[in-house]
Amino acid sequence: MIGRLRGTLVDKQPPWLMVDVAGVGYELEASMTTLVALPGLGEEVALHTHLTVRDDAHLLYGFAREQERALFRALIRVNGVGPKLALAILSGMDEDAFIRCVMDDDVKALTRLPGVGKKTAERLIVEMRDRFPHWERPDDPTAASPASPAPAAPSGPDPLADAEAALVSLGYKPAEASRMLTGLEEEGSTEAIIKAALARRMAG
Structure with a gap:
């Protein structure tokens, strides 16, 4: 089992990234929450x-944080939730926001995520409620998205196109992804554009 990697970030094409560890390139898939927290290419990263298998x-x-990995592992144990959907959930909201949705029975917020219908949202709430009793319940009602990281360098020649491709890979339909990105050209990097689009989508 590979539990942790430390190396040089050599490629970042959301939702994929590659870390060079002693000459071996490890390709990983990550949530947008983790991707926006990463340093620039050529910098050291630990995940x-x-x-x-x-x-x-x-x-x-x-995953940038152990708590995010713990939530991912809890999510994929829920009936009908695989790694792809778990990453989509973690891309749309951070751990605290997800816990808040579960504790508050907020089905509506969960159904804004790609691939999460009403029945899946209700199942998530029921099955997840008892899986993180040791995690503190978020007290800040406004903390619905990850903290803003330092601006990242653009990951490709067309950040907007890269952002749209990443959103589609998360489960959003192409037309919906395009609407989410309208007017976000000035955000800069692919990661910043994706973060802004997801925040807009979760705000309704």
């Missing part, structure tokens, strides 16, 4: 990881 692939997921 908590989760390895999923399938018949046709070994998939590695990276």
